Amino acid sequence: MEHKTLAKLITQIENNPEVAPQILQQFPEHQSKVIGFTGSPGVGKSSLIDRVIRYIRTRDLSVAVVAIDPSSPFTRGAFLGDRIRMREHFVDDNVFIRSMASRGALGGLCDAIFDVVKLLEVSGFDYVLVETVGIGQSEIEISHLVDVTVLVLSPGFGDEVQMLKAGVMEIADLYVVNKSDLPESDTVYSQLLAFLALAGKSEQQLCKASTHANNGVREVVEKIERLWESFYADGTIERRRKRRTRYHAEHIVRKIVEQAMNTVQENATNPYEFVKLALSRLCENHLRGGQGGGI
Ligand SMILES: Nc1nc2c(ncn2[C@@H]2O[C@H](COP(=O)(O)OP(=O)(O)O)[C@@H](O)[C@H]2O)c(=O)[nH]1
Ligand SMILES: [Mg+2]
Structure with missing residues (x-):
């Protein structure tokens, strides 16, 4: 598909996710x-993705990248920097790059992202890479969206603290210590090694890279590939994709319920009364076949 057409379809989905099924079919x-x-932020995710794209391209595979912009949709400053770094990929037909706004200040995933990833998949890309800032909810949420989650760390970002943060150890499948050209990265690496042992994870899930020195990128891609293949073989991918559908459905339900709750103007002091009112509005809407997600 032409990149222009693809970009237009993504915009349509962003503006109204309800059109997605029609487009996808x-x-x-x-x-x-x-x-x-x-x-x-700053550990080198974009730099690493840039290198990963180059490596994937040497093997003549195609790749799409979605960068989830943590800033507001109106200030795309962060992505502009990435765009300049990645500009050479923009003229390559087998590389598609797009940024999307996140939902809310905590960098949660927007509803459209699920269908956008699906669209990129049916467009035939061999790889779809999603970059998201590891702050707030997005860190955990990303693992519900993708097949394989890579956590990038580097020295000087309080990553030691980050490693201890609940959830992070569980969600990642591969841990990359970037900026291995900096000597302090050894500390991060050995700390991570200890954490992995504690968490009962394999050393195989850890690797070093330096996007500046262009070291370790091949290993990163090969490990990702191996993980994907083994997850595919043992049914993990299928399970994760089913979980993704459910998670996406939860997103939709939450939005519909929120809309219904917003229609309740009454000053309900009793929350159960409030819920009753909201649900009855939802049913009315549904019977009229009106708003509320078209469901
Ligand atoms: N020393 C060193 N710096 C790096 C490396 N990779 C990225 N950086 C720098 O780290 C900063 C943040 O990189 P970026 O890719 O934008 O990080 P992101 O916010 O995680 O996407 C930039 O100034 C990069 O030049 C590396 O391998 N070594
Ligand atoms: Mg970035």
């Missing part, structure tokens, strides 16, 4: 390897 099924990259 026009394409034959296709599964990409969907990989999420998360980690604190």
Whole structure:
């Protein structure tokens, strides 16, 4: 598909996720390897993705990247920097790059992202990479969206603290210590090694890279590939994709319920009364076939 057409379809989905099923059904099924990259701002996710794209391209595979912009949709400053770094990929037909706004200040995933990833998959890309800032909810949420989650760390970002943060150890499948050209990265590496042992994870899930020195990128991609293949073989991918559908459905339900609650103007002092009112509005809407997600 032409990149221009693809970009237009993504915008349509962003503006109204309800059009997604109609758009998606026009394409034959296709599964990409969907990989999420998360980690604190500044650890080098974009730089790493840039290198990963280059490596994937040397093997003549195609790749789409979605960068989830943590800033407001109106100030895309952060992504502009990435865009300049990645500009050479923009002229490559087998590389598609797009940024999307996050939901709310905590960098949660927007509803449209699920269908956008699906659209990129049916567009036939071998890889779909999602970059999200490892702050707030997005860190955990990303693992619900992708097949394989990569956590990027580097020295000097309080990552030691980050490692201890609940949830992080559980969600990542691969841990990359970036900026290995900096000597302090050894400390991060050995700390991570200890944490992995504690968490009962394998050393195989850890690697070093330096995007500046262009070291370790091949290993990162090979490990991702191996993880994906083994997850595919043992049914993990299928399970995760089912969980993704459920998680997406939860997003939709939450939005519909929120809309219904907003229609309750009455000064209900009793929350149960409030829920009753909201639900009855929802049913009325549903019977009229009106708003409320078209469900
Ligand atoms: N020393 C060193 N710096 C790096 C490396 N990779 C990225 N950086 C720098 O780290 C900063 C943040 O990189 P960026 O890719 O934008 O990080 P992101 O916020 O995680 O996407 C930039 O100034 C990069 O030049 C590396 O391997 N070594
Ligand atoms: Mg970035």
